[in-house]
Amino acid sequence: MxxxxxxxxxxxxxxxxxxxxxxxxxxxxxxxxxxxxxxxxxxxxxxxxxxxxxxxxxxxxxxxxxxxxxxxxxxxxxxxxxxxxxxxxxxxxxYTPLKEIPAWGMKEIKASQLVYHAPGTLPDKPVFDAEIDNLFMVVELGDHHATLLNGDTFEPIHRLPTRFALHGGPKWAEGGRYIYFASRDGWISKFDAFNLKYVAEVRAGINTRNLAVSHDGRYVIAANYLPHTLTVLDARDLSPLKVIEAKDENGNSSRVSAVYTADPRNSFVAAMKDIPEVWEISYLDEPPAGFSGWVHDYNKVSGDAHKEEPFAVRRIQIKDYLDDFFMTQEYDRIIGTTRNGQGQVVDLDLRRSVANVTLPGMPHLSSGITWNYQGKTVLATPNIKEGQVTIINTKTWEIIKQIKTEGPGFFMRSHEKSPYAWVDVFFGPNKDLMHVIDKQTLEIVKTLKPAPGKTSAHVEFTQDGKYALVSIWDDDGALVVYDANTFEEVKRLPMKKPSGKYNVHNKLTRSAGTSH
Structure with a gap:
């Protein structure tokens, strides 16, 4: 594959x-x-x-x-x-665009569905011995594989082939039994980590940005650039349930920038790239409380567990387009970047923009993290164009500090039990550096160089926050494990251009130190 x-x-x-x-x-x-x-x-x-x-x-x-x-x-x-x-x-x-956006609706999606193991046919007990909450899935872009890693021993459990060009970050579900991958060209793959087998795949779009999984594990949704749609899938076997066209009330079509899960709201939140709107999509079986503002369109689905799936949509008109966004830990507000260097704060309950933040360069808000600083929650975001990390007060939305780095960065990570935040210098001549920031002094206290001349990127912590895993983003790369307190190297595992790594506990608990 x-x-x-x-x-x-x-x-x-x-x-x-x-x-x-x-x-x-x-x-x-x-x-x-x-x-x-x-x-x-x-x-x-x-x-x-x-x-x-x-x-x-x-x-x-x-x-x-x-x-x-x-x-x-x-x-x-x-x-x-x-x-x-x-x-x-x-x-x-x-590289020549097609004259028209190809049709890719329910018919085409259903025809692409591949079910390798029907729901309930595989054992419920893992075939390996490891702490499930501390498993990692490491994506290796170099040869289109992923490695399931034991986060206690840092030993690989299983290496599996993946679809080409995974994108948007895989999502764990059901306590770490399943993980869902999205490829750039629209394939959604469900992998049973307990049995080390793919159980289903479907092509939800032609060019897909990312996916999200409902917190109850029932639904998967894919955000597409091509066609301009959101595709809702039954998480059991990836059967398509609904294709939602990304259009405004006047029929203007849009790519979907990204979609994320808002657990306490029982909904997905999606940003549109070409129309100034944010959408909230309910995955409740009944209409959400406060039904006003929701567009309800039932979709009949066969099967015992799904009689009617509403997926009501609530449109939120905003002041500008959002190319990237971050959701607060309370899931009541999002902050997104616009094309003119401005940050826009959108209140999901009030259904409007409530603040602007000047964010020079191109902050990578989907990689933003939060922590408590002097009694207030702050948001920290790397910047793709500027050598700086921006620290923002999430109550006033004022910038507290710009931390100068040795170049533009892509990923930032921390852990609730760690006093430090790690950020890479992904772009530019200093791409082999990794900065460590003290979360209370807001100063860089350590700069690491895991592999001179090779890109260091994407830190993720173990379940307990004691170790930080760094990727050497190279075909002849590695996964480097550091003691998160002493910054000493503990282990180095050769890998083929490892990109992201995703810890079960940190992802499923929506840790403030990692992206969601």
Missing amino acids: KQILTSLLLLCASSATVIAEPTQTEELYKQHCAECHGVDRLGLMGPALLPQNLKRLRQQSAFSVIQNGRAATQMPAFKDKLMPDQIQGLVDLV
């Missing part, structure tokens, strides 16, 4: 300026590419070949991939079959 998905990369292309004769290029595509990627480029065994799906593949690298193939995948080398100008023509073709 991972090989199938990786083949997507291959057909993607390089930085082309010279376009081969269209008829010839189309014939070449049909001859060499369509069998795996579909005549319409929407994907079959291999991923979709559309510009929206190829953003992670730099065009300058794609030419080489098509020419030389890709190791550990089913993508062959075409250097003996295609001339450079022909390869360049394929590059241009797959």
Whole structure:
């Protein structure tokens, strides 16, 4: 499966300026590419070949991939079959947008569903001996795998293939038995960690941003860039329950920036990228209290457990678009970034914007964390464009401090039992550094260099907060385990470009020190 998905990369292309004769290029595509990627480029065994799906593949690298193939995948080398100008023509073709957004609704989603093990057919007891609450799932982008890791011994339990280009962070559910993955090209995969088996998959979209799981474990929802939809799935076997079109009241369509679960509200919260709205989607069986403002559209579903699933939507009009957002620990407010460098605070109960925050650069709010500082809750966020960490008072929404770093960062993490917050320097020449910030002095107290010359990224803590796990974001990378108090290295595990790592306890308890 991972090989199938990786083949997507291959057909993607390089930085082309010279376009081969269209008829010839189309014939070449049909001859060499369509069998795996579909005549319409929407994907079959291999991923979709559309510009929206190829953003992670730099065009300058794609030419080489098509020419030389890709190791550990089913993508062959075409250097003996295609001339450079022909390869360049394929590059241009797959980076050309389709004239119309493809249809991908209930019919297409249902047809893509794969059920490997029906609900209730696998044992309820883990096939391994480990503390479930301290399991990690480590995503390895280098060869499209993930590793289930024992967080007590730091020994791998199982390594599994994944779909191509996982995106948005996998989500644990049901006490750590199941974990759900979302790929860039729309595949949602359900993995039974107890039995070390995939149980179901479905393609919920063509270009997907992320997924969320209801806190009761009944529903999965996927936020899509293409088509402009939110797809609700039955968590048991990933059967599609509802496709919600992302449109405003005037019919203007929008990509969905992201969707998250608001546990105490029994709802999902989604931000729109192209219309100034935030949506709250209830997953209660009955209409939510205070029904005013909710658009109710029942969807009939077969099956004993699901008679009618409402998924009522409440639209919240806001002042500007939200590209990224963070939810408070109380789940009553969100803060999102806009395209003009402004932060916008939206009250979900009042259903309106209540404050603006000036946030220069591009803060990565979906990686924001909170902690108690001098009797108040503060939000800390890294910045993708500026070398700084912003500390914000979540009551007044005033900036308390800008902590200067050695370059722009991507991920920030902490733990309730740790006095420190860790932030990477993901972008720029100092990408191999990792800063440690004292949460009470708001000063950098340690700067680590886990692997000189290689990108250090994405910290996650163990269940008890005693250890911090750092990724060396390289094909010849590693997972480095540090004592979270002394900052001494404890262990180093070789891995293929490990990106995120996700601890059962921290994720399911919605720890203030990690993203949700």
